[in-house]
Amino acid sequence: MPSWDLLLTNARIATMQESDVAYGVIENGALGIADGKIAWVGLESELPSGINCKALSLHNRWLTPALIDCHTHVVFGGNRAEEFEQRLMGVSYEEIAKAGGGILSTVNATRSASSDELANSAAVRLHSLAREGVATVEIKSGYGLDVENELKMLRVARSLAGLSGISTSTSFLAAHAVPAEFAGKADQYIEMLCEEALPQAAEAGLVDAVDAYCESIAFSTDQIARLFETAQALNLPVKLHADQLSDSGGAELAASFHALSADHLEYTSNEGISALADAGCVAVLLPGAFLTLGETQLPPIDTLREKQVPIAVATDCNPGTSPVCSLRSAMNLATSLFKLTPEECLAGTTREAARALGLLHDRGTLEKGKRADVAVWNIGHPRELSYWLGLNELSDLFIGGREIFRS
Numbered sequence: 534m535p536s537w538d539l540l541l542t543n544a545r546i547a548t549m550q551e552s553d554v555a556y557g558v559i560e561n562g563a564l565g566i567a568d569g570k571i572a573w574v575g576l577e578s579e580l581p582s583g584i585n586c587k588a589l590s591l592h593n594r595w596l597t598p599a600l601i602d603c604h605t606h607v608v609f610g611g612n613r614a615e616e617f618e619q620r621l622m623g624v625s626y627e628e629i630a631k632a633g634g635g636i637l638s639t640v641n642a643t644r645s646a647s648s649d650e651l652a653n654s655a656a657v658r659l660h661s662l663a664r665e666g667v668a669t670v671e672i673k674s675g676y677g678l679d680v681e682n683e684l685k686m687l688r689v690a691r692s693l694a695g696l697s698g699i700s701t702s703t704s705f706l707a708a709h710a711v712p713a714e715f716a717g718k719a720d721q722y723i724e725m726l727c728e729e730a731l732p733q734a735a736e737a738g739l740v741d742a743v744d745a746y747c748e749s750i751a752f753s754t755d756q757i758a759r760l761f762e763t764a765q766a767l768n769l770p771v772k773l774h775a776d777q778l779s780d781s782g783g784a785e786l787a788a789s790f791h792a793l794s795a796d797h798l799e800y801t802s803n804e805g806i807s808a809l810a811d812a813g814c815v816a817v818l819l820p821g822a823f824l825t826l827g828e829t830q831l832p833p834i835d836t837l838r839e840k841q842v843p844i845a846v847a848t849d850c851n852p853g854t855s856p857v858c859s860l861r862s863a864m865n866l867a868t869s870l871f872k873l874t875p876e877e878c879l880a881g882t883t884r885e886a887a888r889a890l891g892l893l894h895d896r897g898t899l900e901k902g903k904r905a906d907v908a909v910w911n912i913g914h915p916r917e918l919s920y921w922l923g924l925n926e927l928s929d930l931f932i933g934g935r936e937i938f939r940s
């Protein structure tokens with residue numbers, strides 16, 4: 534007779550499995566948890582008999598996979614509220630970056646912060662995500678820009694997993710900006726990353742993926758290709774900030790390296806989208822950055838849909854272009870700014886976000902054998918998760934079967 538740790542009954546379940554049924558809904562459902570994993574999910578009337586375990590009635594509340602924020606920069610020193618004011622006065626993001634502000638000002642603040650300071654400020658942001666049902670957060674480096682400080686950021690990112698109960702996935706994003714020491718010598722900086730920083734970070738077990746910022750104000754496709762070759766030699770998957778401010782061939786580059794995801798994509802061409810489709814890359818859309826920068830060029834949503842590129846949605850939480858610590862808000866923004874459907878938004882923060890992190894085998898849908906990362910909501914229908922802005926209906930959050938939050 535199977536023995537489970539917990540059985541959730543009287544549940545309405547949005548499994549988010551790919552199926553003909555919207556949201557993969559199971560009404561009158563039940564979900565069993567054993568050893569931190571989903572042991573069973575289905576109609577309560579079909580539960581195997583004789584299960585011996587603690588049962589908890591959800592009184593018809595909704596269950597979804599816990600949310601996943603697959604693109605963040607939550608570890609950084611200081612903030613950029615002053616630059617935010619300058620931008621309101623009409624100075625552009627590119628002008629601020631060229632004058633040595635922007636990313637480089639966060640680099641200075643991050644280098645001078647201790648690991649504890651970085652962990653404490655990031656923990657506040659992670660807590661804000663977790664209280665809305667987020668169980669997995671991707672965290673990028675990219676404000677250290679030298680060996681010591683990139684490793685410091687990645688160690689902090691790893692340490693945060695233990696602190697909050699949340700699991701973290703780390704991305705090495707040292708190719709985020711050219712640091713002052715290498716001004717005018719971007720090729721040499723990339724060489725240093727390939728020869729020293731990335732191998733050391735990988736050796737220390739701190740890197741789950743390698744990311745880069747492909748943009749005229751950052752790195753060229755050739756420079757990033759050099760870095761991605763090193764990543765491949767180290768058996769690390771890649772992903773890319775692509776075509777956010779201009780079409781710089783980012784999507785094609787990401788596809789050619791079979792990237793897990795290509796993120797932003799406002800300026801991606803039809804050819805770029807075909808390349809993503811062929812390579813199975815996830816398109817990660819970041820409406821918080823679109824909103825903050827006052828962008829008008831929309832990502833090519835219809836073509837992404839037409840070519841069946843999987844779409845994820847994330848906060849891009851960062852101090853410059855997306856001071857957004859709420860994945861639920863990003864879902865709402867993706868409906869209002871990008872016209873994604875509420876179902877696309879929820880799939881984009883569960884199943885497709887898991888796919889974008891290479892974790893779909895383990896989470897992102899409610900299926901037997903996956904980690905029991907489950908959110909319980911006081912809602913009448915899962916479309917409400919994209920409808921409200923600023924209302925938190927989370928009732929319980931289980932991560933690996935452990936209840937880490939109850940409202």
Ligand code: DI6
Pocket residue numbers: 606635636639709746774777819822849851852853854855
């Ligand atoms: N993600 C990034 O890394 C850059 N834009 C974005 O959407 C900029 C981050 C920053 O300005 O600090």
Ligand code: FE
Pocket residue numbers: 604605606774849851
């Ligand atoms: Fe980003």
